Amino acid sequence: MTENSGNASGRSSSSLNSSFADTEEDQTIASILAEEENLKNDGMLGKRLSHLDSIPHTPRVNGEIPDVNDATLDHERLSERLTTYGLAELQIEGDGNCQFRALADQLFRNPDYHKHVRRQVIKQLKHFRKLYEGYVPMKYKDYLKKIKKSGEWGDHITLQAAADRFGAKICLITSFRDTCYIEIMPKDQNPTRELWLSFWSEVHYNSVYGNGDVPTRARKKKYWLF
The missing domain is CATH 1.20.5 (Single alpha-helices involved in coiled-coils or other helix-helix interfaces)
Structure with missing residues (x-):
């Protein structure tokens, strides 16, 4: 007793x-x-690319990773698009956390906060299960167990959850052959910020800025929660 x-x-x-x-x-x-005042999004990238048409976003798990030849062509296509629209990438570490690192860079100006972003996304997925489970082709508990692990790749479901959790419009410049630009809008709320990412399709995410605006990342203090 x-x-x-x-x-x-x-x-x-x-x-x-x-x-x-x-x-x-x-x-x-x-x-x-x-x-950090520089976190205030002035929407300049959105204005620059306002003429682009985006396709409706459907949350989904990751697709098949392309072979070397296709991946090379995809990367060249993405690089050309970024150059065309006067955009540049902050290169994000490719350790399996790249989606969350890129989101953390856009949200907090520090990719090191990726653990916090992943935790918040998992909370969103847990607390609002009905919004997402229909897109998951496996047992939802198994999906959550998998996606909560550091190093597990994010997908288009976690992007939707991030948009919802942070009240952000996530703008993807992609390497897809037929789709240059995807907007992911938060559900049932107006976005309060824009997050710009590049998506080397099924391979890697980077954080996107205008040419000349890519920050030089000095290593910041790592707060106790990390």
């Missing part, structure tokens, strides 16, 4: 600590955002 009570107390304490940590985490991120 005493042992069970102790376990229950431990679980309760753990739960409280977890809730407190989440609250502090949100406060830390909020303070980072408040301190």
